[in-house]
Amino acid sequence: MDSSKVQVPVLKDLNIDNITENTIIINSQGNDARLKYVMERLVTHLHDFARETRLSTSEWMAALNFLVRVGQISSDVRHEFILLSDILGLSLLVDAIDHPKPASSTEGSVLGPFHTHEAETIVNGQEMTSDPQGEPCLVICKITDVQGNPIQGVKVDIWETDSTGHYDVQYSERDGPDGRCVMKSDDKGDFWFKAIVPVPYPIPHDGPVGQLLKLLNRHPWRPAHMHFMFEKPGWDHLITALYLRGDPYETSDAVFGVKQSLVVDLGRADEETAQQYGVQVGSKVLRHDFVLVSDAETEKLRDENALAAMKKLGRNVKLLNHLPVPDLD
């Protein structure tokens, strides 16, 4: 729609009943159809939220001050807004919308606030953690497509906490990255490395998100898990994690990340494995195969899901760059 077509109304005497419509009109003067649609839905929901709760001035002010604190505690190594999104279930929801998975592929999980781009690249067999207190855990993985063909040259980010449940970036005096690494799958689609057995840990709860959890009588714990992120041109970006079966927080993850298909059992190294991978007999082993989906397949599935969902909602939309915008034609 040409911006010149927007008839800007007289913005006076706005009240409970007409403020939403007028805010949407004034926000519709640009040419970005997607931005206009997102802002229209945002303003509608924001205003309906206030109307349905009869939000008071003091609640409004408390909420805005809370959001300031969420922003101000954030830093290069702490993203409290991701954490807030995580505990409100938004992160899981957005991942499910944007990265739909065919039945045979590896499901996604929450990114969390602790991924960093500062990590050493290692090769098969190397250690990705220096924590001597952690219980050694050999991790042996393969990456395939949905037909079972290996995918080589996939960039894999892996990160986990140390044995006390803290990521490297949570230490103010750290020397460099630890408990994280970047690998490439080899020509058989394999990658393997030495880590430690993940432990459950509370998400950072010394900030505003922790205060909110406390107000809501919710615990801040995540079950023991190891994060994985997969990137290769042509393949849908996969952010996921593996969770240890039997963890006390397996069914009550504070950030809703657990999926049945991502819950794994640890094995123990037999003699052959111990010799082949250079670990002690009887030490812990995590074996898992990851299944990636092509960009094309994901895009097709995302488009189909989007159109089906919009139809169910009764919205007349078309897809622009694979994202819904109102269909005004």
Added chain:
Amino acid sequence: MDSSKVQVPVLKDLNIDNITENTIIINSQGNDARLKYVMERLVTHLHDFARETRLSTSEWMAALNFLVRVGQISSDVRHEFILLSDILGLSLLVDAIDHPKPASSTEGSVLGPFHTHEAETIVNGQEMTSDPQGEPCLVICKITDVQGNPIQGVKVDIWETDSTGHYDVQYSERDGPDGRCVMKSDDKGDFWFKAIVPVPYPIPHDGPVGQLLKLLNRHPWRPAHMHFMFEKPGWDHLITALYLRGDPYETSDAVFGVKQSLVVDLGRADEETAQQYGVQVGSKVLRHDFVLVSDAETEKLRDENALAAMKKLGRNVKLLNHLPVPDLD
């Protein structure tokens, strides 16, 4: 509801369709009925927003990074989240909900991000600004109840920009408060002071809110106005402003604050006025009477409006501390 009654579900395999219900249940373990209701509506709208827009991961990340920037540019003298609320029409809406006005009373307007508690108390006749470039403006006001009876002893906060359109707190090297004051209405309900003629100014647009306005092809201007805030126990807290008629931004205020009843004409001091108030003949004069509403009357009107609105929305609620909560009885 007793928290022990909440049956916490197994939080595994959450997906697009079941994440909302489960987030709401896990958020309902506390005993604060109002918090539970507000969180239920918040999560519902947040998730519906993501579902209706099919929000992408990159849009989600851009939004979270935007919110971090909004928090981080905020300070003791700059509240960018209030500014964001202002330009999204939320501030106007919340004020209208929380401070309903009977027909004969003074309407409210947006607080804006520039009120501070650091202001000198002055008495009738004093100046509240030291800007020699501003055009002098004598302001003569009275405060009454809806029957026209004067109200004495009302604490009045007044603040305006200097002649360049900047509030004192926008100068990094300011010595102290300027262009703002606190007064008390006298035994006739009167207060009067020397100010300058307000000028239009852009809201701060060097930060993330300014970037958003630019993306939306919106201007950041506010029409010339002077802020007033009234407080006295027993009377509903009134936040308002007076706007100059004929301002170029009178009908397109970036923060939706203008109301017809708050638009005023400036007069000029005749000989009698000049002599009585110690100003020059022909200098500008702003006369305005403010009408406050009692707490009791406001509360009654707020309750009635809330129940009527909830009924219209088909929600079964009761009022707890004058705010809606689900009626589970």
